[in-house]
Amino acid sequence: MTQTIRYTLVGLGNIGRNLLDILAHRQAAIEADYGLSFCLVGAADTSGAALSAEGLDPARVRDLKLEGQGVAFYPGVGRPGMSAQAMVEEAVAEMLVEASPTNLQDGQPGMGCILRALEKGQHVVTANKGPLVLAFHKLSAMAREAGVKLLYSGTVAGGLPTINIGIRDLAGSEVLKVEGILNGTTNYILTRMEQEGISYEEALKGAQAAGIAEADPTLDVDGWDAANKLVIVANSVLRRPTALSELHVEGIRGLTLDDLRRAREAGKVIKLLALAEKEGDDYRLSVRPTALDKEHPLARTGLWDMGVVYHTDYMGVISAVIEEKGPVPTSAAVLRDMINVYAG
Amino acid sequence: MTQTIRYTLVGLGNIGRNLLDILAHRQAAIEADYGLSFCLVGAADTSGAALSAEGLDPARVRDLKLEGQGVAFYPGVGRPGMSAQAMVEEAVAEMLVEASPTNLQDGQPGMGCILRALEKGQHVVTANKGPLVLAFHKLSAMAREAGVKLLYSGTVAGGLPTINIGIRDLAGSEVLKVEGILNGTTNYILTRMEQEGISYEEALKGAQAAGIAEADPTLDVDGWDAANKLVIVANSVLRRPTALSELHVEGIRGLTLDDLRRAREAGKVIKLLALAEKEGDDYRLSVRPTALDKEHPLARTGLWDMGVVYHTDYMGVISAVIEEKGPVPTSAAVLRDMINVYAG
Numbered sequence: 001m002t003q004t005i006r007y008t009l010v011g012l013g014n015i016g017r018n019l020l021d022i023l024a025h026r027q028a029a030i031e032a033d034y035g036l037s038f039c040l041v042g043a044a045d046t047s048g049a050a051l052s053a054e055g056l057d058p059a060r061v062r063d064l065k066l067e068g069q070g071v072a073f074y075p076g077v078g079r080p081g082m083s084a085q086a087m088v089e090e091a092v093a094e095m096l097v098e099a100s101p102t103n104l105q106d107g108q109p110g111m112g113c114i115l116r117a118l119e120k121g122q123h124v125v126t127a128n129k130g131p132l133v134l135a136f137h138k139l140s141a142m143a144r145e146a147g148v149k150l151l152y153s154g155t156v157a158g159g160l161p162t163i164n165i166g167i168r169d170l171a172g173s174e175v176l177k178v179e180g181i182l183n184g185t186t187n188y189i190l191t192r193m194e195q196e197g198i199s200y201e202e203a204l205k206g207a208q209a210a211g212i213a214e215a216d217p218t219l220d221v222d223g224w225d226a227a228n229k230l231v232i233v234a235n236s237v238l239r240r241p242t243a244l245s246e247l248h249v250e251g252i253r254g255l256t257l258d259d260l261r262r263a264r265e266a267g268k269v270i271k272l273l274a275l276a277e278k279e280g281d282d283y284r285l286s287v288r289p290t291a292l293d294k295e296h297p298l299a300r301t302g303l304w305d306m307g308v309v310y311h312t313d314y315m316g317v318i319s320a321v322i323e324e325k326g327p328v329p330t331s332a333a334v335l336r337d338m339i340n341v342y343a344g
Numbered sequence: 345m346t347q348t349i350r351y352t353l354v355g356l357g358n359i360g361r362n363l364l365d366i367l368a369h370r371q372a373a374i375e376a377d378y379g380l381s382f383c384l385v386g387a388a389d390t391s392g393a394a395l396s397a398e399g400l401d402p403a404r405v406r407d408l409k410l411e412g413q414g415v416a417f418y419p420g421v422g423r424p425g426m427s428a429q430a431m432v433e434e435a436v437a438e439m440l441v442e443a444s445p446t447n448l449q450d451g452q453p454g455m456g457c458i459l460r461a462l463e464k465g466q467h468v469v470t471a472n473k474g475p476l477v478l479a480f481h482k483l484s485a486m487a488r489e490a491g492v493k494l495l496y497s498g499t500v501a502g503g504l505p506t507i508n509i510g511i512r513d514l515a516g517s518e519v520l521k522v523e524g525i526l527n528g529t530t531n532y533i534l535t536r537m538e539q540e541g542i543s544y545e546e547a548l549k550g551a552q553a554a555g556i557a558e559a560d561p562t563l564d565v566d567g568w569d570a571a572n573k574l575v576i577v578a579n580s581v582l583r584r585p586t587a588l589s590e591l592h593v594e595g596i597r598g599l600t601l602d603d604l605r606r607a608r609e610a611g612k613v614i615k616l617l618a619l620a621e622k623e624g625d626d627y628r629l630s631v632r633p634t635a636l637d638k639e640h641p642l643a644r645t646g647l648w649d650m651g652v653v654y655h656t657d658y659m660g661v662i663s664a665v666i667e668e669k670g671p672v673p674t675s676a677a678v679l680r681d682m683i684n685v686y687a688g
Contacts, residue, residue, distance in 0.1 A: 171687065173676050300644075316672075
């Protein structure tokens with residue numbers, strides 16, 4: 001027996017658009033495997049929104065975006081200029097999927113949409129880090145009180161199940177240390193420098209050409225993206241209320257080929273490491289370029305890899321690495337969260 | 345607000361005893377973190393059983409076992425000669441934890457206990473592979489109909505969250521290939537042969553001395569343990585009804601140092617690989633010594649490691665490796681399942 005789940009989608013950049021593409025292809029399989037039928041009742045982007053109680057066609061919305069159009073141009077039900085929050089307000093749904101760009105000033109527009117959805121008793125799946133970095137405890141508490149799920153496995157390293165492993169698979173054991181390569185852009189840059197002997201500037205240009213670094217790469221290369229992810233890990237997996245300002249954060253901008261060579265000669269590899277290490281009753285949290293022993297589980301991560309290592313008391317040392325060549329795995333992570341609200 | 349969960353425990357070998365030890369240490373933390381208080385109302389081993397509605401003391405049962413005594417000697421409430429199934433029948437509980445030795449002939453005594461617990465509407469957490477290998481679909485269906493959980497993450501590679509990653513983290517994506525090093529004993533043997541240049545026989549003796557290979561090592565070295573685990577993966581993660589007899593299974597008994605050397609010269613490493621590979625609408629399933637490229641995620645697994653690699657359509661390639669030096673992580677996996685029945 002199939003359960004129909006009405007959802008709204010905020011954000012139709014890579015993540016939102018690829019999600020719709022996956023859903024268009026996997027609709028029948030999801031129904032067969034999980035008894036779930038996801039029905040898109042509202043979508044919003046910078047052009048406005050579109051609303052339909054009968055459901056918008058994910059493939060049609062995807063194609064509009066591929067043609068460079070806004071969702072407000074969806075035939076018949078487009079609402080030019082409508083804000084995402086207004087769309088969430090008007091739509092009747094069981095779930096909000098939030099995929100708007102991360103904004104670390106005030107988390108908007110995602111924050112407003114998530115708050116409204118939780119107030120309306122909707123489950124929330126988010127790939128947007130901002131609201132979680134800024135207000136993790138408030139949002140978690142609201143979800144708990146409303147008796148709904150707030151899932152965000154796609155926020156910490158794309159498809160890598162960092163959050164899920166930390167919360168679910170280590171339940172009952174204590175986490176002594178977390179080591180992560182959580183930002184793909186900087187791992188790509190460092191790997192190219194290491195393997196090809198090119199300069200940081202050249203490797204950065206390569207990353208920009210490959211579409212995995214922005215014109216302004218600050219968020220990635222100065223370590224802030226990795227830091228945001230570590231904040232989410234600390235709040236969720238380590239149950240430690242944590243603000244971004246508490247972390248020591250250092251990026252890769254100053255690294256030279258000489259630095260890499262000296263590390264190599266000492267049998268090590270330099271990686272941008274996000275680290276949480278137990279110290280008494282607390283954890284020390286940092287993001288900094290770190291010389292890892294070449295036998296370290298993360299030392300051999302490559303151009304398209306991200307990874308995490310959990311050191312525990314009873315569960316040994318568990319490491320997980322993902323190879324993801326592009327943005328699709330993040331959308332796949334959003335989909336797994338949508339399914340796991342009901343199937344998990 | 346704390347929820348008290350009454351559970352029975354069948355099997356007090358390493359897995360059961362270490363589980364009680366962890367619970368004794370982590371009782372307060374589990375209550376604080378999850379609001380759960382596990383109460384041991386019945387336990388059974390080869391001596392008989394003990395039952396107490398008020399709850400047996402996990403530390404006391406653990407100590408009895410460490411002293412070489414059977415649980416039937418628990419003061420006041422011991423029941424010498426009582427069968428595990430009779431204990432499960434009599435106890436009033438929300439959950440059965442099954443940790444008796446794997447028996448692949450008929451799955452007993454675990455099979456009877458699990459069936460009875462499911463009939464009584466109890467959740468079941470099992471580290472015992474036998475019943476799952478022999479009757480996965482019957483047991484899953486019973487759990488589903490009873491509206492209870494049947495969890496078994498500790499059955500496939502100790503603490504490694506093979507099953508959990510496969511089921512939860514890949515939900516919505518398609519698994520194209522699964523590669524696993526699922527048996528620790530054979531990985532220990534092959535790693536020692538590779539690193540120290542000792543013979544198979546010598547490495548096996550070392551494994552026996554280290555307590556990780558039995559006097560009769562057949563189950564491990566002939567690939568059957570890995571095959572059982574692959575059967576569980578196929579039934580659960582791949583949703584493919586699978587019997588042990590369908591697998592091509594080949595162990596490591598015939599491997600020589602020459603084989604390893606030839607592989608090394610070709611830039612490869614020989615590992616006992618459990619493999620599921622999509623072929624049309626089905627999967628080919630096998631366990632056999634396989635020459636892995638030395639850059640393969642599993643090629644560098646060491647003495648105490650097990651690992652799995654999931655190749656997917658939308659989620660990239662996800663690999664996970666655990667380093668576990670002994671049996672405790674399997675018990676920790678049982679504990680995570682106990683918690684995740686309620687918290688997951």
